[in-house]
Amino acid sequence: MELISMDPLDIMMRLDQIVPYFDPIVSAENQLIIGHEVKPFFQDDAGELHSLSWFFNDENIPSDFRLELIHTILYKVLDSYMKTDQSQLLFIHYDAKLLLKDDGDSMLSLLKTYADQGLRLEKLVLQFSEAYVSEHLSSFKHLFAYIQTFGIQIALDDVGQRNGNLDKLALIKPNIIKVDVSFLQNNDLPQLYQDVHHLLSMLSRKIGATLLFKGITSFHQLNYAWRNGGRYYQGSYLEETHEHFIAADSCKDKVKKDFQYFTTFERKKMKAQLDLTxxxxxxxxxxxxxxxxxxxxxxxxxxxxxxxDSFCFRVYICNEAGFQLSANAEKDEKGNWNLDHEGKQKNWSWRPYFFENVVRMNVEKKGILSDLYTDIEKDERIRTYSHPISDNTFIFIDIPYSFLYEQEGLL
Known part of the structure; x- marks a missing residue:
C-alpha cells in the first residue's frame, strides 16, 4: 500500500479502480471491534495499492473532482456496509471544505437515498479535520448540529496538534475526538503531550464526547491511550487494515491480555502511592x-x-484560603535547609484541586498525595504531600523527582 502522488485525471478516468479498505476500531469497554474507518486506495493495473490521502490534501485539485471521488467512495462503501447487520460504526472521511460549500446538501442527499433503503444513519461517523473546522467555527457549529439531528455522528480528527483550539471543542460538540499517537515513541512520551491529552480526556468527558486514540503501533502506545482516557483505539498493533469488515472479536484476546497487565501495574502504582502516603x-x-x-x-x-529530609526538598504552610503563612524551607545542593521568605503571603488557591483537597483534609483528618506535576522553579516532575496541622492551617511537602524515580510505582 504505497503513498505516492499520481495524476488526478488518471484517478478520475478510472474510478472503477478505487478500492475501499477498512481499518478496525476497538472499544476499551468490551475489547471488541465496534467500527471500521474507511481507507480508500487506488489499485493500479499491476494490482498495487496506492493511498489516496494526497488527493484530498491537494487544494490544487478541482473541488468537483474531490466531490466526485468522495461520492464514488461512499457508494462503494455503503453498498458493502448495507450487506452487513450494521451493528458496527462506519467512520467516513469527508472534506470539510466541500461540506461547507453546499451546506452538506449533496452529502445528506446521498445518505438519505441509502437511509430509504434501510441504512442506519446513527451508525455513521463523519470524520473531519479539526484544524479547518476550528478556523470556521461559526459555520460548522450550526451545520454539525443540523447533521446530528439525523443521528449521524461527528468526529474531529488530529485534535490537540495545534495550540489554542481545545476550548472550541465545547462549542462544536463532536461525538468523537480523535488523537494521533503514532509520533510518540515507546520511550519518548513528552510530558507536554500527556498534559494535553489529559486535558482532552477531561474535556471530552464534560462535553459527552468519546476519545479515540489512533496510530497505535505498540504496546506502550496502547498503554498510553488507556491511561489517558481513551475509550476507542485504532492502529496496526491492534489489527491491520483489511479489504473487508472483520469479526468483532478478532483481537479481543490480545487486548484483554494487555488490559490485565495494565490493571495489575496500576494497582501496584496505587499501592506504592498509598504506602508513601x-x-x-x-x-x-x-x-x-x-x-x-x-x-x-x-x-x-x-x-x-x-x-x-530523606524524601523532600521544600516545606511550607498555607491557610485554608491559600495564603502562604511561612517562608519556604528549601534544601540546597549540599543538603542544608534554608529559609526563603519570598514565598510568604503568596496565594496558591488558583492551583487545581486546592480547595477540594483542603476540604478532604479537614473531613478525613489525614494527608493527601498529589498527582505528578511539573514544578515551575525546578522544571521537573514532582509530587506534593499536604497534611492538616489545625482546622485552618496545612503543611505542604514537595517530593523531588530523584526520590520518586528510585521508588517503584511513583512515576
Whole structure:
C-alpha cells in the first residue's frame, strides 16, 4: 500500500479502480471491534495499492473532482456496509471544505437515498479535520448540529496538534475526538503531550464526547491511550487494515491480555502511592507531636523538613484560603535547609484541586498525595504531600523527582 502522488485525471478516468479498505476500531469497554474507518486506495493495473490521502490534501485539485471521488467512495462503501447487520460504526472521511460549500446538501442527499433503503444513519461517523473546522467555527457549529439531528455522528480528527483550539471543542460538540499517537515513541512520551491529552480526556468527558486514540503501533502506545482516557483505539498493533469488515472479536484476546497487565501495574502504582502516603503520615504525626503549636511557622517547617529530609526538598504552610503563612524551607545542593521568605503571603488557591483537597483534609483528618506535576522553579516532575496541622492551617511537602524515580510505582 504505497503513498505516492499520481495524476488526478488518471484517478478520475478510472474510478472503477478505487478500492475501499477498512481499518478496525476497538472499544476499551468490551475489547471488541465496534467500527471500521474507511481507507480508500487506488489499485493500479499491476494490482498495487496506492493511498489516496494526497488527493484530498491537494487544494490544487478541482473541488468537483474531490466531490466526485468522495461520492464514488461512499457508494462503494455503503453498498458493502448495507450487506452487513450494521451493528458496527462506519467512520467516513469527508472534506470539510466541500461540506461547507453546499451546506452538506449533496452529502445528506446521498445518505438519505441509502437511509430509504434501510441504512442506519446513527451508525455513521463523519470524520473531519479539526484544524479547518476550528478556523470556521461559526459555520460548522450550526451545520454539525443540523447533521446530528439525523443521528449521524461527528468526529474531529488530529485534535490537540495545534495550540489554542481545545476550548472550541465545547462549542462544536463532536461525538468523537480523535488523537494521533503514532509520533510518540515507546520511550519518548513528552510530558507536554500527556498534559494535553489529559486535558482532552477531561474535556471530552464534560462535553459527552468519546476519545479515540489512533496510530497505535505498540504496546506502550496502547498503554498510553488507556491511561489517558481513551475509550476507542485504532492502529496496526491492534489489527491491520483489511479489504473487508472483520469479526468483532478478532483481537479481543490480545487486548484483554494487555488490559490485565495494565490493571495489575496500576494497582501496584496505587499501592506504592498509598504506602508513601502512609509513611509520610506516620512521620508527620510523630514530628507534630513534638512541636509546640505556638512555635513560629518558620521554626515548624524547619523541624518538619529535617525529619522528612530523606524524601523532600521544600516545606511550607498555607491557610485554608491559600495564603502562604511561612517562608519556604528549601534544601540546597549540599543538603542544608534554608529559609526563603519570598514565598510568604503568596496565594496558591488558583492551583487545581486546592480547595477540594483542603476540604478532604479537614473531613478525613489525614494527608493527601498529589498527582505528578511539573514544578515551575525546578522544571521537573514532582509530587506534593499536604497534611492538616489545625482546622485552618496545612503543611505542604514537595517530593523531588530523584526520590520518586528510585521508588517503584511513583512515576
Amino acid at each position: 502512609e509513611k509520610i503520615n506516620q512521620q508527620l504525626n510523630t514530628t507534630l507531636k513534638n512541636i509546640n503549636p505556638d512555635d513560629p511557622y518558620d521554626k515548624t517547617i524547619l523541624t518538619v523538613a529535617k525529619d522528612c
